[in-house]
Amino acid sequence: MYQPLPFDITLIDSGLMGKETVACYLIESQGEFAIIETGNYQTSPRVEQLLEQKQISKDQIRYIIPTHVHLDHAGGASVMMDAFPNAKLVIHPRGARHMIDPSKLIAGAKAVYGEEVFNETYGEIKPIAEQRIIVAEDDDSITFGDRTLVFRDTPGHAAHHFCIWDETSKGWFSGDTFGIGYPIQDTPKGRCLFPSSTPVQFDPFKQKQSIQLMLSYQPNYIYLTHYGAIEVTKEKGEYLCQQLDQYIQLAEAQPEGKATGEAIEPLLMEHTLTKIAEYGCSSDREAIKKAITMDIKLNSLGLAIWYEKYLVG
Structure with missing residues (x-):
């Protein structure tokens, strides 16, 4: 369920859609933390279990960051925001309104999956208070501890997608922009x-x-949401x-x-x-x-x- 990676990063298997399919990442710097991607409503308890194992307080989570608002990336955001009261949600400018009012996201997903499957997969998706949201424009950055993350607008997969550059690891948290690669595709x-x-x-x-x-x-690593860290x-x-x-x-x-x-x-x-x-x-x-x-x-x-x-x- 958890895989420690170099550079104070932990890969968390969200459990969404099966084993080793949808990842999220916990990043640490000087006792402060960010979570990238949110899975679904069942993912937050996995994150909380990891924090308990590492003796990390929920108050130490500074940022929760979906790469875009497709629900396998942002579906667990409201649950995590409830779980981590000091956290801010960082989101693409085109995605912010869907976090504040997720009704269109919910309706669209129910149209695709049907209400029963949607409820089973994503549960209740609640609005997130606007004052807890940071809109990250292209080339904006955040800092926690001594670590800086830079947000770059990366359309193509979706217009509301950014990727996150971590200078510490010289790696990208790529969402869906840099493709899909499950462990079964290793060579x-x-x-x-x-x-x-x-x-x-x-x-x-x-x-x-x-x-x-x-x-x-010139990155050394890509941190795929689907799935895992690759050179x-x-x-x-x-x-x-x-x-x-x-x-x-x-x-x-x-x-x-x-x-x-x-x-x-x-x-x-x-x-x-x-x-x-x-x-x-x-x-x-x-x-x-x-x-x-x-x-x-x-x-x-x-x-x-x-x-x-x-x-x-």
């Missing part, structure tokens, strides 16, 4: 990543620009950008009016399984397919929605 040359193109604001051109911005910092090279980022180009080509290859999520999904699944195998992954193909099925379903829908907008101009 002798590192983890194979694939893009996240979920609805409804996916834009492959903006996402490539965001990846290039991240690479310009990063320029080549890994370029490989993601190449896949985004291939996503575009896949959509363009569909007959006119036929580039739907349902039509794209089997093609994108085969494409992704092939790329993972070509990268040197020896994991069982069916096990990989099971692990990425929901991602591919959402990626296909997001790609189809983007392509329809792209054609319109």
